[in-house]
Amino acid sequence: MSRLQVVSGKGGTGKTTVAAALALALATEGKRTLLVEVEGRQGIAQLFETEALPYEERKIAVAPGGGEVYALAIDAELALLEYLQMFYKLGSAGRALRKIGAIDFATTIAPGVRDVLLTGKACEAVRRKDKHGRFVYDYVVMDAPPTGRITRFLNVNDEVAGLARIGPIHNQAQAVMRVLKSPETAVHLVTLLEEMPVQETSDGIAELRAARLPVGRVVVNMVRPEVLDGDGLELAAAVPRSSIARALSSAGLGGARRGGHAERLVDPLLAQAEEYAERYALETEQRAVLAALDVPLHELPMLAEGMDLAGLYQLARELREQGVS
Numbered sequence: 001m002s003r004l005q006v007v008s009g010k011g012g013t014g015k016t017t018v019a020a021a022l023a024l025a026l027a028t029e030g031k032r033t034l035l036v037e038v039e040g041r042q043g044i045a046q047l048f049e050t051e052a053l054p055y056e057e058r059k060i061a062v063a064p065g066g067g068e069v070y071a072l073a074i075d076a077e078l079a080l081l082e083y084l085q086m087f088y089k090l091g092s093a094g095r096a097l098r099k100i101g102a103i104d105f106a107t108t109i110a111p112g113v114r115d116v117l118l119t120g121k122a123c124e125a126v127r128r129k130d131k132h133g134r135f136v137y138d139y140v141v142m143d144a145p146p147t148g149r150i151t152r153f154l155n156v157n158d159e160v161a162g163l164a165r166i167g168p169i170h171n172q173a174q175a176v177m178r179v180l181k182s183p184e185t186a187v188h189l190v191t192l193l194e195e196m197p198v199q200e201t202s203d204g205i206a207e208l209r210a211a212r213l214p215v216g217r218v219v220v221n222m223v224r225p226e227v228l229d230g231d232g233l234e235l236a237a238a239v240p241r242s243s244i245a246r247a248l249s250s251a252g253l254g255g256a257r258r259g260g261h262a263e264r265l266v267d268p269l270l271a272q273a274e275e276y277a278e279r280y281a282l283e284t285e286q287r288a289v290l291a292a293l294d295v296p297l298h299e300l301p302m303l304a305e306g307m308d309l310a311g312l313y314q315l316a317r318e319l320r321e322q323g324v325s
């Protein structure tokens, strides 16, 4: 299992939720994971029902079996200060730099540099060791930018090459790329069983592969329960109305009186079956597209009660049962 797990996906498909569930799943059996957020939305804090995360690693959850999940919201500006401090021992000069706007330059004018700082911080956490020479985190899980931007975000080398051909930024970019393009990293994509996100997933995988970035798994999120399978649906379409009414009656639905209300339940029931049949056909089509991608697939259920902490642990359990850790 790669130690840097990057989670991308079309916006709204559950990127943040899946990244958090994965961090929990990987933290079982006494492992320690770091869940990082790079887009400053505080989605992780919301999900774990804690206050906004500072730019500081904090324990936010305990996994079954005693593992720990830490979280960090990476702030590009603070990461740049930290970085300058490290290389140039800037101290208070960092504050001066901030005043004259050098930081604004690096974080807004040069997006490539900004991305190097964000991915660089995650890679630093991946490689960090304690004084006994053991890795501080067994896994780092990144809630990354969406599919449309992920390849460019991770492919910092190309972006920064034009900006800095030599010097510390260049070296940093090289070091980051060595981690990102190695088996130490896996980039997962979250999707729904719908045409648009599946198409985006397919395009995203092609782009990642073209950039030689390691594609991990596809997580199909918010999968609705199967009511009837293909055979069941055919059968449902073939049953005559009169038999359905009779069956409803004998099940005590719509009143026992002969020719009673059961008849009135038939149309809505058939309409529902038809709607479900349509959805089933669409989903079957999308499953086929996903299967053709030649990437391991996972499915997570739509939690009917909505998302909360208990739901998050349930999704983590699902991922573990599907063999992610």
Ligand SMILES: Nc1ncnc2c1ncn2[C@@H]1O[C@H](COP(=O)(O)OP(=O)(O)O)[C@@H](O)[C@H]1O
Pocket: 009, 010, 011, 012, 013, 014, 015, 016, 017, 018, 043, 221, 222, 223, 300, 301, 302, 303, 304, 306, 307, 315
């Ligand atoms: N498996 C699920 N079941 C039910 N609701 C979900 C599930 N996964 C995500 N959600 C909900 O969908 C919404 C989008 O999820 P989020 O993780 O914030 O997506 P993204 O980070 O991709 O924008 C949130 O309201 C979240 O609670």
Ligand SMILES: [Mg+2]
Pocket: 015, 016, 017, 041, 043
């Ligand atoms: Mg999100």
